[in-house]
Amino acid sequence: MIANPHGGEVAVILDGRRRVMKLTLGALAELEESLGEDSIAALVARLEAEVSARDVAALIVAGLRGGGWPGRAADLVATEIEGGPVEAARLAAVLVARAFGGPG
Template sequence: MANPHAGEVALVIDGQPHSLKLTLGALAELEVQMGEDTIVDLVRRFEGGACSSRDVMALIVAGLRGGGWRGTAADLLSAEIAGGPVGAAQAAAELLARAFLPPGS
């Protein structure tokens, strides 16, 4: 079960519940994966409604990895994500927001 007070977001993938969290290591991995983009650029895209499916996938993978998952983005290409693309985008946005909220917010 995900703990929102710890920055975690719940997401069901292929019928299995997962807790996603953007740890410092997951954020660093995300920055490397995004190349020249920064986390601030990613936040701006989500806030402006201009995020891509690549952004959503990168956040989901980083959150899964921060939650202890050892898979890769390729493992999710044919996965069934609860809520489909909209559910994935909502989880990614929530994950990003929780990662940068001050404790107790």
Template sequence: MANPWRGEVALEIDGERRVLKLTLGALAGLEQELGAGSLVELVQRFESGAFSARDVLGLLAAGLRGGGHEMDAADLGRAEVAGGPLGAARAAAELLTRAFVLPEQAAGDAAHAGEGL
């Protein structure tokens, strides 16, 4: 089970439930991989709905690495994700939110996460 207090998000990939988490190392790698000037820039892209499929894949792959799963963005791009592209985008937005906001604060924010989807 995913623990929101630890920043974890659960997502079903290829029929298997996996727990994702953005660790500091995963975030640093993600920043470099996506070419974001800062994590704030990445958060702003999700808040405004201006994120790309590459952003979603990068976030989920970083979360998988942080959660101890060996799956890169290329493998994830070929995988069956529960909820399809919309489910993947929502999980990525939730993962990013949980990395920086306490669960009780996120309760209100989660209702708005991915509204631009």
């Protein structure tokens, strides 16, 4: 699966399998709900401040769901993200940049 950066997509390797993440409108709505924010502006403001591990996990799950992954947050807990937490945080940042500002 090849990710299209101009379409807002980001590739991630989960348990050795390449997946595509994308923040669709529905994924953003799920992200707002999971993080307790009531608007896209509030969500972006939160993500521009300090980002927690919970925020990174929620972003990864939302991106995966936007990319067609049927899983939930609980499924991600036992999943190996290639590159570990640092790579997950980097990919989450790229995902947000591509969703709101371009190829990232």
